[in-house]
Amino acid sequence: MTTRQRGGNYKGFLLLSILLGTWWEAWAGQIHYTVSEETEKGSFVGYIAKDLGLEPRELTERGVRIVSKGKTQLFSLNPRSGSLVTSGRIDREELCSQNAQCLVSFNILMEDKMNLYPIEVEIMDVNDNAPRFLTEEISIKVMENAAPGMRFPLKEAVDSDVGTNSLQRYQLSPSRHFSLVVQSGDDGTKYPELVLEQVLDREEEGIHHLVLTAYDGGVPSLSGTTSIHVTVVDVNDHTPVFSLPRYQVTVPENVPIGTKLLTVNAIDLDEGVNGEVTYSFWKITPELLQMFHLSSLTGELSTLKGLDYEESSFYEMEVQAQDGAGSLTKAKVLIIILDVNDNAPEVTVMSVSSSVPEDTPPGIVIALFYLQDKDSGKNGEVTCTFTEHLPFKLEQSIDNYYRLVTAQNLDREKFSMYNITLKATDGGIPPLSTDTQISIHVSDTNDNPPTFLNSSYSIYIPENNPRGASIFSVTAHDPDSDQNAQITYALVEDFIQGVPVSSYISINSDTGVLYALGSFDYEQFQNLQLRVIAHDSGDPPLSSNVLLNLFVLDQNDNAPEILYPALPTDGSTGVELAPRSADPGHLVTKVVAVDKDSGPNAWLSYCLLKVSEPGLFSVGLHTGEVRTARAFLDRDALKQSLVVTVQDHGQPPLSTTVTLTVAVANSIPDVLADLGSIKTPSDPEDSDITLYLVVAVATISCVFLVFVIVLLALRLWHWHKSRLLQVSDGGLEVPASHFVGVDGVQAFLQTYSHEISLTADSQKSHIIFPQPNYVDTLISQDSCEKSDSLLTSIDFQECKGEAPSLQVSS
Template identity: 55%
Template sequence: MPKTQNLWSYKGEILQCLLMVYVWKAVSAQIRYSIPEEMQKGSFVGDVAKDLGMDRRRLPNHGLRIVPTIGRIQYFAFNIHNGHLQTSERIDREEICGEVEKCILKFQLIIESKLELLGVEVEITDINDNAPQFMPMEWKLKISETATLGDRLLLPKAQDPDLGINSIQNYRLSGSSHFSLDVQMEENGIKHAELVLEKNLDREEQAVHDLILTATDGGDPVRSGSAQIQVIVLDANDNAPVFNQSIYEASVMENIPKGSTVCTVRATDQDEGINREIKYSFQKITDKYSKNFLLNSTTGEIILKETLDYEASSLYQLEVQATDGGGLSDTSKVVVSVIDLNDNAPELAVTFVISSIPENSPAGTVIAILNVQDRDSGLSGEIKCFIPNNFPFQLKKSIDSFYSLVTDRALDREQVPSYNITVTATDHGTPPLLTSTVISLQVLDTNDNPPLFTESSYTFYVIENNLRGALIFALKASDPDWEENARITYSIVEGVMKIPPPSSYLSINSESGEVYALNSFDYEEFREIPFLIRAQDGGSPPLSSNVSVTVFILDQNDNAPEILYPSPPTDGSTGIELAPHSSEPGYLVTKVVAVDRDSGQNAWLSYQLLKATEPGLFSIGLHTGEIRTARFFLDKDALKQSLVVLVKDSGQPPLSASVTVTVVLADSIPESLSDISSISAPADPQSDLTFYLVVAVAFVSCLFFTFLLVLLAIRLHRWRTSQLCHSGSMNFSGVPVSQFVGIDGVRAFLHSYCQEVSLTADSRKSQFNISKTNNSDTLTNPLTGEVKDPIQAAEDLNLNSGDLIIIQVS
């Protein structure tokens, strides 16, 4: 024993030295296994290393072992080489748990490298290792020959220490035709058999009946036990003994001396003579109980043979039988309860302890792990552990009887440099017993104050097109520490905004916290820069804190409107729109579509008619860009009308763009061609009128047939690309040209012109694009046919206010 204590002391000192430089935290966990009883020593119980996710090759480094239990047999052992839990002793469930239905053995594993306790529960399942057994194996029963049919004789009960299906399930009787067997179930689930008289007895014919009573269990394989029952037929004894109580209950202290009378049973018999003489005996008694109790067969006194121990067994159940001289009997149950005494003081053991801790250790840091046990039960076994209230520590119960001494709040070495903590364990017995131990702890000084910003996050705004190197903002952090621990350096944390990284746009002064712009920002490229700024002190190790900063880019009006339709011609010609002579006022001739890359007010567009061949003949929507007729056409109106449209945004200063739209007044395409030809090539009054008329008619006829061929080719082309038209795709480089409207950079499809023709006037060497519109002034969804207003009218803009910057689209 001294050598074992020295070995444990040596191991504890080594482990304490290894733990002095770490802060450990105990984690409660539970591992459960189940094994059958009677396994060989060294049998496999469970793969602990696999269940804990540990590398078997590094098991010795973790220091995984079983925590020894004080005063108990250690049934299990841990193999440090393969991580298996094995049996170290043969386990007999009946010997350990008796009649307890669920037999569980508990112990603890400790991981010394993590200071982690793991509770292990191993359930010992029952196997059918005990056959039913009668004690004794030969019984003699006496019955009067005057017994009536249906009279019952109580047969002896077989004993089987197994439980459940492995215990006794049935009885079987053989050897006589005068009796039958009736098996009944008691309230506690135990079956008992009674011998029932089925045929009248005649002592002169047969004085003795030899029967065999067999008890079988439900195990696999089935086990059985037999007893020889000898039924002796007697002359009339018609009164059986009767106990004055069906159940006798007795409570004794566990320190009752040997030889004391525990209980006295008594039965009476109304017969006389030998049939009235009663003998008492135990009917159901095991070896365990027979060692502790003795029954006086004459007086019925139950006498204590050996001292009782509550911790070994707290309850004893006995069955007593009273038999008269005529062989009739009665049974009664005796229940002996053992009262526990507070005869064991709590046992307090310090499993692990660290002697020093940094002052900045978080609350809940483990200082020590203690194991507290009390062999008593009830109030005498209930243990309370406590420490002085004025200490910044707390005792927390982890699993079973283990407590962790942890910090309750932050420590300050400048106030208290060391502690002597007294841990006291006391039970609730009368009188209470207690045990105490002292744990010493030193507090180490650290750099425990990180730099702090005044706010948790910052937001700053900067207008786009800023100057390179301009100061954007400045941050300041404070640190209550001194000297190097209070010297703060600032830096931008990379990795928050991956594309683009904040360091490519911003730079920070590490000493002052001022942030500068490395480049000029463009609102259309990105609108915000989220990143983190870190403030780090000069302590060892250094402490730091991060703050979230978002820089929002504000928009400037730096993008002029872009006209999408009519698209600028590539050969210098002007796009032509067709308007019939019969057009009424409000007829939709065409629509100017424009967008602006800016946002907000800078992208609000308005349309204005700057110049027209015939002022007052056409009007344009202020916000829609729709060109409509303002009155009926007159004969004096020129067939070719040139309109200059100005598109202007609402920024400060406003930016604009213009486009020229040519409108030809004609009812049909041939007529427009004739009108255009007459305009571009007037007849010579000196020429021969007939000659030119013939040439004109031939030219128009050829042009008409050419137009028909072109129209047919276009129709075939449209038929081949009908899938593209149905899906709503658009081609701005070809014809027909689709109209769009620009709202904050979004292009909305309006409608497409249905017909187009390309005319080349050789005399003018110019090309005209002639389109005919449908007279619709609404927007139609090509898929659903739903008609919607093209643009919600906004508040009127003053087109004459502010300076105009005109960009000509020719």
């Protein structure tokens, strides 16, 4: 049933490399099959899988399918057997009419590589049509004086089959007056003619009934019949004669309905009824009878419906002219139809990629479509373009197939979808065009890392923040989509003062919100640096990082700390000495304080909160110096108590108070005398305190005198040795003490020519005689500790590179 023939008797195949060396199409000639018409649906046509070099299962895997050129699909693929089968009833006569060879062409598309293979199937004729006459009855009028041997043309039968299955012979029913002769035309058509064998006698027999049978050559043979009515009339020795043996006219296909195409004309030399000529169709199909009209009186041929070049490019028929007596003659009429550009091109999208990755390189086929135009000639020549400036180009494949190919690299972040308008235009005048939309979606690839708006951020957070508080939020943006744009955040592992940064800060991996894991202390550290890294969820993932500078803002959480006078650890109160002869403004002592905070929170101010003698003393607002506000009077008490408050400038402000006890006396003996003159209170504990104080003062005085004598002797020995120094006038000078404030804050403490600190409690008395010069720098209590010796030793120390200082305590 099937054979495979290589077009042009080629035995090999030719490979043509196209599409920048990445796409190949193989053409090995048309694959040719044969199949008989009228076969059942699903009938085997050919092993298409074998002829394509594939296994049957590969037909589905590689997307092999049939693409036709706009006609009804007659065949289909059987993926199980890998064969080409019929998809319905095939009528050869409907497809190819009377053509000797009936070929059906279509293409096989292998979608994975977008290769096309031309297929040609020849439809073999079977004897499924019997010969038939166009009319059931043929009427013939014969003059009674017709001579034997006169021939009368008969309407031939038609058979839609071809070859031996077509019309082969005619047979006339037996008659003694008539016989049948069959003539063959140039095109092989057989024309039956009725031959008069004997002279007719109208009076003997006016009408003769005959039967004409047509037979084809099929097995079994099929036949068709028509009746012949021969009417014998009186003598009419002239027949009509057409002015032309063949009439021809050329008209465009868009002529209006009812348009006069041509006029046939025949002349009969007879007179009267025998000379009256009427016109009618002699040989015409039922379809043409619905399209054309022939006036029986005038011979005008006009249209009954619109003409269509695409259905038929010409129409051929025969007309007859008959006089009143029955004599007739025939003439052929040929109507040629000119094509008019009345059909717009058609675009059939055969295959299109629904989604194209943005990293697709140039030269990749993303769509295949077919162009056709039902018109012919220039009117049917179609070109395809698109007007937009797009990263694609068109390439023509075989026949009128076109490919849409990538011409540039795609970028989804710029254009995620392309709506391409394909414009198909024919070559007619004026040209007709058709627009077809193709939507190409660009799928995302992970080609963009997350990005932060800034390269670094500064975060300000007050100290003593609550644990778990949100302190900042970082946001990165990724122009990709879906998983490629899903961002997670993490801290870059680092250490701050030997502690992992993750111990201080945590981050929400989804939102980028930073949380403080603990409460920050400005006094511990003021700033820290950390990095946040943002990862997307692509494959492979991309990332970027940003620097965060976290600044801890100071809060007023530390009250001022009193450095001087130092509070005794035994709970006693220090005593300062002020000469009774001191003038107003005399510096009595100086309160030195520091604040661990910074900025305004560490700005300190001093004021007197409480005094035993109002108006006697004043304190410097910013220096903390306690000075006499007026001269001492006799009525002023020996022992003066002052409460000094030190307050910072924070919000709210914090403060600390210190109580100072000032002893008013011109000299130490006066102190002792005055202390002895103080009335002893009735309380026995106060008596003990006074007694201890007196004993302590006396002891200290003795020790002081010994110290002065020893110091004077040393001075004289150095003077004698150097011969350069003069004897001192008895003044005592000790190097200045230096006091360094906390955290770099330096305060200045002045010492005085005479300063006595008295500390009295129930057990002991404590007197300090500081140096007679001023001290400009305060040494921190943490840096330099006091010496345990008071008068028996002088301790010179260097504290962190500072000048030597003398500290005397007991």
